[in-house]
Amino acid sequence: xxxxxxxxxxxxxxxxxxxxxxxxxxxxxxxxxxxxxxxxxxxxxxxxxxxxxxxxxxxxxxxxxxxxxxxxxxxxxxxxxxxxxxxxxxxxxxxxxxxxxxxxxxxxxxxxxxxxxxxxxxxxxxxxxxxxxxxxxxxxxxxxxxxxxxxxxxxxxxxxxxxxxxxxxxxxxxxxxxxxxxxxxxxxxxxxxxxxxxxxxxxxxxxxxxxxxxxxxxxxxxxxxxxxxxxxxxxxxxxxxxxxxxxxxxxxxxxxxxxxxxxxxxxxxxxxxxxxxxxxxxxxxxxxxxxxxxxxxxxxxxxxxxxxxxxxxxxxxxxxxxxxxxxxxxxxxxxxxxxxxxxxxxxxxxxxxxxxxxxxxxxxxxxxxxxxxxxxxxxxxxxxxxxxxxxxxxxxxxxxxxxxxxxxxxxxxxxxxxxxxxxxxxxxxxxxxxxxxxxxxxxxxxxxxxxxxxxxxxxxxxxxxxxxxxxxxxxxxxxxxxxxxxxxxxxxxxxxxxxxxxxxxxxxxxxxxxxxxxxxxxxxxxxxxxxxxxxxxxxxxxxxxxxxxxxxxxxxxxxxxxxxxxxxxxxxxxxxxxxxxxxxxxxxxxxxxxxxxxxxxxxxxxxxxxxxxxxxxxxxxxxxxxxxxxxxxxxxx
Amino acid sequence: xxxxxxxxxxxxxxxxxxxxxxxxxxxxxxxxxxxxxxxxxxxxxxxxxxxxxxxxxxxxxxxxxxxxxxxxxxxxxxxxxxxxxxxxxxxxxxxxxxxxxxxxxxxxxxxxxxxxxxxxxxxxxxxxxxxxxxxxxxxxxxxxxxxxxxxxxxxxxxxxxxxxxxxxxxxxxxxxxxxxxxxxxxxxxxxxxxxxxxxxxxxxxxxxxxxxxxxxxxxxxxxxxxxxxxxxxxxxxxxxxxxxxxxxxxxxxx
Numbered sequence: 001x002x003x004x005x006x007x008x009x010x011x012x013x014x015x016x017x018x019x020x021x022x023x024x025x026x027x028x029x030x031x032x033x034x035x036x037x038x039x040x041x042x043x044x045x046x047x048x049x050x051x052x053x054x055x056x057x058x059x060x061x062x063x064x065x066x067x068x069x070x071x072x073x074x075x076x077x078x079x080x081x082x083x084x085x086x087x088x089x090x091x092x093x094x095x096x097x098x099x100x101x102x103x104x105x106x107x108x109x110x111x112x113x114x115x116x117x118x119x120x121x122x123x124x125x126x127x128x129x130x131x132x133x134x135x136x137x138x139x140x141x142x143x144x145x146x147x148x149x150x151x152x153x154x155x156x157x158x159x160x161x162x163x164x165x166x167x168x169x170x171x172x173x174x175x176x177x178x179x180x181x182x183x184x185x186x187x188x189x190x191x192x193x194x195x196x197x198x199x200x201x202x203x204x205x206x207x208x209x210x211x212x213x214x215x216x217x218x219x220x221x222x223x224x225x226x227x228x229x230x231x232x233x234x235x236x237x238x239x240x241x242x243x244x245x246x247x248x249x250x251x252x253x254x255x256x257x258x259x260x261x262x263x264x265x266x267x268x269x270x271x272x273x274x275x276x277x278x279x280x281x282x283x284x285x286x287x288x289x290x291x292x293x294x295x296x297x298x299x300x301x302x303x304x305x306x307x308x309x310x311x312x313x314x315x316x317x318x319x320x321x322x323x324x325x326x327x328x329x330x331x332x333x334x335x336x337x338x339x340x341x342x343x344x345x346x347x348x349x350x351x352x353x354x355x356x357x358x359x360x361x362x363x364x365x366x367x368x369x370x371x372x373x374x375x376x377x378x379x380x381x382x383x384x385x386x387x388x389x390x391x392x393x394x395x396x397x398x399x400x401x402x403x404x405x406x407x408x409x410x411x412x413x414x415x416x417x418x419x420x421x422x423x424x425x426x427x428x429x430x431x432x433x434x435x436x437x438x439x440x441x442x443x444x445x446x447x448x449x450x451x452x453x454x455x456x457x458x459x460x461x462x463x464x465x466x467x468x469x470x471x472x473x474x475x476x477x478x479x480x481x482x483x484x485x486x487x488x489x490x491x492x493x494x495x496x497x498x499x500x501x502x503x504x505x506x507x508x509x510x511x512x513x514x515x516x517x518x519x520x521x522x523x524x525x526x527x528x529x530x531x532x533x534x535x536x537x538x539x540x541x542x543x544x545x546x547x548x549x550x551x552x553x554x555x556x557x558x559x560x561x562x563x564x565x566x567x568x569x570x571x572x573x574x575x576x577x578x579x580x581x582x583x584x585x586x587x588x589x590x591x592x593x594x595x596x597x598x599x600x601x602x603x604x605x606x607x608x609x610x611x612x613x614x615x616x617x618x619x620x621x622x623x624x625x626x627x628x629x630x631x632x633x634x635x636x637x
Numbered sequence: 638x639x640x641x642x643x644x645x646x647x648x649x650x651x652x653x654x655x656x657x658x659x660x661x662x663x664x665x666x667x668x669x670x671x672x673x674x675x676x677x678x679x680x681x682x683x684x685x686x687x688x689x690x691x692x693x694x695x696x697x698x699x700x701x702x703x704x705x706x707x708x709x710x711x712x713x714x715x716x717x718x719x720x721x722x723x724x725x726x727x728x729x730x731x732x733x734x735x736x737x738x739x740x741x742x743x744x745x746x747x748x749x750x751x752x753x754x755x756x757x758x759x760x761x762x763x764x765x766x767x768x769x770x771x772x773x774x775x776x777x778x779x780x781x782x783x784x785x786x787x788x789x790x791x792x793x794x795x796x797x798x799x800x801x802x803x804x805x806x807x808x809x810x811x812x813x814x815x816x817x818x819x820x821x822x823x824x825x826x827x828x829x830x831x832x833x834x835x836x837x838x839x840x841x842x843x844x845x846x847x848x849x850x851x852x853x854x855x856x857x858x859x860x861x862x863x864x865x866x867x868x869x870x871x872x873x874x875x876x877x878x879x880x881x882x883x884x885x886x887x888x889x890x891x
Binding site for chain 2: 048051052055066067068069070071072073075076085087123125126127128129130131132134135136137138139140141142143159160162165166169172173174176177179180186188211240241242274275277278279280282283380381384385386387450451454496498500501542544545549550552553
């Protein structure tokens with residue numbers, strides 16, 4: 001069994017983080033210079049952590065598979081970042097942000113972590129403004145806000161539809177400043193393919209240089225994984241093509257606990273799939289739901305054009321079912337509602353898998369120029385992809401896999417159960433429970449990187465005596481050797497189907513049987529199909545090219561091999577969680593109105609999976625203790 | 638539709654155009670999806686697929702880029718190649734596909750180039766020096782809306798390198814100027830403004846990029862429609878800084 005000590009400080013929730021800050025042991029500046037830290041990934045969490053740790057004086061090495069740190073997929077976040085600044089005087093507060101995030105996560109997140117996140121939200125905005133992030137402003141020069149799904153206040157800060165880009169460029173510029181100073185090293189086009197654990201502690205990583213193909217060992221005193229989520233297990237998702245789970249999966253196989261893998265988020269507003277060749281799905285920011293109204297025709301099989309359907313023959317179903325939140329109902333709820341409408345045969349567009357997102361009322365009320373200023377770039381993007389003009393006819397949208405709340409288990413200090421291995425951002429599990437609210441991912445990535453890890457990592461170093469280790473250590477040699485064997489095996493199969501064909505099959509299976517709704521039967525089927533596909537993959541995949549060269553097919557093959565294993569764990573976790581909560585919807589467990597039905601008595605816990613060399617993974621449990629929040633049925637009506 | 642593709646293939650130092658036929662291309666495909674389909678065919682035939690850089694496929698990460706019929710990112714204005722859809726091509730058309738061509742961007746393989754020089758330019762000064770924790774309260778720094786908008790216009794640069802690829806001089810000036818303008822319009826960016834211009838423009842030259850002589854090709858191909866007026870601003874900062882104006886250069890008032 002895993003030792004899962006969440007190390008949440010005692011006392012009232014408002015004081016937990018400051019109590020922890022007072023308790024943590026410090027490392028002297030002279031000693032920091034001697035301590036080395038590996039940061040894998042350069043998204044918001046990785047870039048902010050690497051920059052901040054380098055500023056503190058640690059020796060930091062950063063790794064990214066991209067050609068530049070600025071390309072990490074945080075860059076694609078559109079809508080915004082939450083903070084409890086209460087600039088709108090609409091009665092926002094740290095407590096309210098905290099409560100809404102816990103509630104939005106359907107009471108499956110760790111209360112203390114979420115409170116800290118809400119507490120840090122305000123300094124994040126300060127930090128970003130100081131770095132030159134050009135947030136939207138009002139005419140008086142003050143920062144502007146907009147509202148977002150799952151909230152009744154306006155607390156979202158934004159930079160047009162490119163908030164993630166601007167925040168990432170802020171963190172990236174801080175990182176580049178440190179690299180330019182020579183205190184931080186960056187390794188572009190390097191993919192982590194294993195974690196090295198020596199004497200029970202994380203001491204380094206094995207990487208593949210994506211240009212030369214070389215397998216390399218990198219030693220450090222601590223390793224930070226900031227490698228994002230695993231939504232690409234569904235093949236078609238809003239993630240970038242190369243986003244992958246290899247780093248966290250290999251860490252899992254080296255002993256790190258994997259928490260709540262079945263908590264995956266299907267985002268309600270994406271452009272529907274157009275054909276079988278489709279390589280990814282494109283998100284249309286949730287912020288569009290501020291001014292767009294979602295509807296389907298009332299009649300089944302209504303083939304008229306959207307503009308020809310009169311208002312009284314339209315079903316604005318979110319406004320009808322959830323009058324309090326309307327079009328701003330949380331993501332999981334909106335996604336399932338869209339699916340229900342399409343299942344009823346009222347979907348629109350080719351294949352009937354789509355619903356309308358209509359701006360005509362807002363354009364009439366506010367004028368086209370206001371809508372253009374708010375969402376111009378998103379409308380352009382929609383037009384580029386579909387060839388349709390959303391100013392004159394409504395957008396078509398459909399849910400798509402987007403974010404994964406599950407991830408590696410971490411304690412309050414963001415350390416996994418492997419000492420010296422820290423996990424930040426989407427790669428960990430801690431803050432979003434069973435469903436993430438919009439504009440919270442950016443907040444978490446930056447909170448973890450700028451403000452949590454720089455404070456907590458010192459405690460690990462101060463209380464740990466690390467023995468000297470170098471790349472010739474047998475654990476490093478063994479791991480590097482395994483990597484060679486793994487890659488040679490993939491290249492030697494020379495079968496009949498491509499990596500993409502297998503990945504697509506895997507994704508289809510997962511989406512159908514382990515997507516927006518799940519049952520015992522569907523999950524059992526999924527596990528069987530995934531297992532069979534994986535076996536065939538290992539006998540029949542065709543990977544072109546060589547090991548010691550740029551080889552994008554090989555890169556994909558390594559990632560997909562890991563997705564197969566991870567997919568089975570996702571299904572198993574979903575099968576064993578006999579309740580519905582947030583994005584995890586088991587048809588067996590629903591209210592008469594078709595909403596999620598939690599089982600707090602038996603499942604108010606984190607499921608933490610422990611890898612076994614032989615036999616199935618073991619399910620461990622961290623009970624979720626709610627000292628502040630009272631568990632309640634989530635209602636957005 | 639059916640298309641004839643002439644794609645630059647390169648492994649090692651020397652490359653050449655190779656002709657391929659793309660059959661039954663849907664007009665709803667993106668350009669990169671069209672190449673994906675071609676690559677699947679090549680792999681199954683036992684050939685190496687065409688290598689090209691890409692990641693987000695939403696036009697925001699700046700990873701992708703190739704020259705299509707002589708135009709970086711292809712014929713559609715304000716659009717990266719991942720967002721370029723095949724409805725902008727005609728049945729039977731012949732298409733020439735090349736990597737970015739510039740001394741600053743060495744070719745790695747096929748259509749992939751090494752754009753890390755852009756990172757090194759940012760390292761030389763494309764930031765505001767503020768450590769984590771040093772920030773003042775955000776509400777203490779009002780920024781006129783018009784300035785914030787102009788700053789954001791420039792900040793939209795995705796660092797794709799199309800400006801360099803289009804420039805007869807191989808100049809990276811639009812990239813450099815976008816950053817100088819983004820930070821230069823904000824009060825937070827003022828203390829380092831002059832030194833930033835000197836450092837970044839000097840660094841770009843060191844990295845092998847040419848000077849700007851106002852061809853304006855960069856503006857025409859920029860997928861984010863960054864204006865060359867940013868270059869005027871950057872030049873102005875550079876010249877004034879060279880004469881010793883501004884903070885960090887002896888303190889003559891701006």
